[in-house]
Amino acid sequence: xxxxxxxxxxxxxxxxxxxxxxxxxxxxxxxxxxxxxxxxxxxxxxxxxxxxxxxxxxxxxxxxxxxxxxxxxxxxxxxxxxxxxxxxxxxxxxxxxxxxxxxxxxxxxxxxxxxxxxxxxxxxxxxxxxxxxxxxxxxxxxxxxxxxxxxxxxxxxxxxxxxxxxxxxxxxxxxxxxxxxxxxxxxxxxxxxxxxxxxxxxxxxxxxxxxxxxxxxxxxxxxxxxxxxxxxxxxxxxxxxxxxxxxxxxxxxxxxxxxxxxxxxxxxxxxxxxxxxxxxxxxxxxxxxxxxxxxxxxxxxxxxxxxxxxxxxxxxxxxxxxxxxxxxxxxxxxxx
Numbered sequence: 001x002x003x004x005x006x007x008x009x010x011x012x013x014x015x016x017x018x019x020x021x022x023x024x025x026x027x028x029x030x031x032x033x034x035x036x037x038x039x040x041x042x043x044x045x046x047x048x049x050x051x052x053x054x055x056x057x058x059x060x061x062x063x064x065x066x067x068x069x070x071x072x073x074x075x076x077x078x079x080x081x082x083x084x085x086x087x088x089x090x091x092x093x094x095x096x097x098x099x100x101x102x103x104x105x106x107x108x109x110x111x112x113x114x115x116x117x118x119x120x121x122x123x124x125x126x127x128x129x130x131x132x133x134x135x136x137x138x139x140x141x142x143x144x145x146x147x148x149x150x151x152x153x154x155x156x157x158x159x160x161x162x163x164x165x166x167x168x169x170x171x172x173x174x175x176x177x178x179x180x181x182x183x184x185x186x187x188x189x190x191x192x193x194x195x196x197x198x199x200x201x202x203x204x205x206x207x208x209x210x211x212x213x214x215x216x217x218x219x220x221x222x223x224x225x226x227x228x229x230x231x232x233x234x235x236x237x238x239x240x241x242x243x244x245x246x247x248x249x250x251x252x253x254x255x256x257x258x259x260x261x262x263x264x265x266x267x268x269x270x271x272x273x274x275x276x277x278x279x280x281x282x283x284x285x286x287x288x289x290x291x292x293x294x295x296x297x298x299x300x301x302x303x304x305x306x307x308x309x310x311x312x313x314x315x316x317x318x319x320x321x322x323x324x325x326x327x328x329x330x331x332x333x334x335x336x
Contacts, residue, residue, distance in 0.1 A: 014202040018120055018168070021054045025075060031058060038066045047076040049129045049291070052122040057199045060229055069227045069259045073123055080124065080291040089130040091287045093326025102138030103146050107330060110158035110191075113138050113146060115177065118168040121199045125256060125295045127287035133164065143177060151184050158189040159217075167196040167203050171211040182216050190217040193252075195224045197238050198231070204238035209245060220248040223278065226260050228268040236276045243277035250281035253319060255302055256295045263308035270309070270317045280319040283309075285334065287324060303336050 022028050025043045028051065029036060036043055053074045061068045097106040102114040117133025119126075138146065150156050159181065166174070181187055196203040212219065221242060225231060243249055251273050253260065260266055270280045285302060286295050297305075306321040322331040 012205060012207065014200060014205060015170075017054060017056065017202055018200060021052050021120065022058060023050060023052055025051050028053065028058065028071075028075065032061055032065075032068070032071065033063045034066050034071075040066065042078040044076040044078050044080065047080065049076065049080075049122060049124075049126075051076050052119070054120055054200045056201070056234070057121060057230075060232055067258070069265075070229055072258050073125070073226065073256070074121060076122075076124060077294070079294050082293070084290070084293040087288045087290045087293055089290055091127055091289045091326065092324045094128070094131065095136070096326070098136060099149060100145055101136050101142070103149060109155055110160060111150060111156055112160040112162050113177075114163060115161050115166040116164040116169055119163065119165045120168060120196050120203075123195075125254060125286060125289070125292040127289045127292075128164075129289060129291060137164070143180070147180050147184070150181075150187060154186045157186060158191055159187060160191040160193060162193045165194050165196055166192055167194045167208075171207045175211050175214065178211075178215050178217075188218060189220060190215055191220045191222060193222045193224070197221070197223050197242070198225045198235055201234045201238040204241060209241065212242075212245060212247070218248075219246075220250065222250045222252055222281065224252050224254075225269065225273065226253050226256060227265060228272045231269075231272040231276060239276040239278055249276075249278040251278045251319070252282045252284055253280070254284045254286060254295075255297045255305070255321075256286065257297050258295070261297045261301065261305065263305050263312070266305060266309055267312050270313055270319070274317050280317055282331070283319040283321045285321070285323040299334060303334055306334070307336060 022031065025045050051074060057070065061070045094104055097104045099105050104112040104114065106112070114133070114137045117131070117137050150159065161177070178190065181190070239249060253269065255261060260269065266283070273280050283306065286292060286297065302321060309318045321334045323334060325332050
């Protein structure tokens with residue numbers, strides 16, 4: 001008997017790994033041999049922005065260390081519920097800049113598409129942790145509306161795929177997004193903002209590379225690493241694979257108290273990135289989103305840290321120290 005298997009979808013290894021991500025603070029702490037009593041803060045087991053972290057990322061955390069900088073980025077705490085003046089739900093002004101659901105046009109020459117609300121990891125400082133994805137993300141059935149908007153504005157030369165994380169979409173979904181871009185002659189670049197090459201390097205598999213090879217636009221991938229411990233051998237391998245394929249690789253780091261607010265960590269991070277063919281691009285001040293106040297580094301401390309980078313690294317390895325300000329026409333540099 002011949003069995004028709006055309007309806008059966010093949011699940012990739014990265015999709016299985018993503019499905020088996022740790023979602024319980026209790027399981028995470030048990031995996032790391034840490035008792036909640038050892039933590040200098042109270043864990044939230046019922047967050048409305050729940051824990052999610054791939055096991056490959058957890059493997060880079062130091063067992064028994066309640067202050068591990070990677071753990072600090074993902075563990076939900078009770079302090080996130082404390083109201084802090086100046087920490088709104090939409091700190092960077094995404095919603096006022098939304099043209100249609102999922103299409104954001106803030107800066108001249110480039111537009112950003114919220115492709116999905118899904119992420120492989122839930123970073124506690126995420127500036128879109130309160131974003132209304134259910135109402136304001138791109139419905140792939142309405143992609144033509146986005147194409148028409150880009151085609152109708154000849155000043156747009158770059159399309160940015162964001163989220164959530166666009167690389168949580170399947171290769172087929174990504175292909176459906178990009179296949180119709182080739183006829184827009186004024187569109188020159190595709191930029192992808194993603195954390196997956198760092199937190200789930202398995203995502204950069206043969207299928208992904210095959211899709212990437214079909215993209216006719218100059219492609220830039222902006223990754224997000226905050227600490228040198230995130231850059232292990234598997235991450236270096238996939239970053240080198242992307243670089244060898246002609247992809248421009250940039251990194252954005254968020255300056256986070258308790259994670260990377262010391263110059264030696266930031267120097268090691270820049271060196272690790274450059275070794276993996278990634279240009280340290282931005283050192284972002286924290287976007288002051290409600291729930292993330294504990295990560296705040298003040299401006300004077302940030303300037304001093306940046307000055308130490310300037311005196312310790314060649315200029316091409318020093319990221320620009322910037323803040324995103326709602327309504328501003330560009331990222332605002334923090335001048336020493």
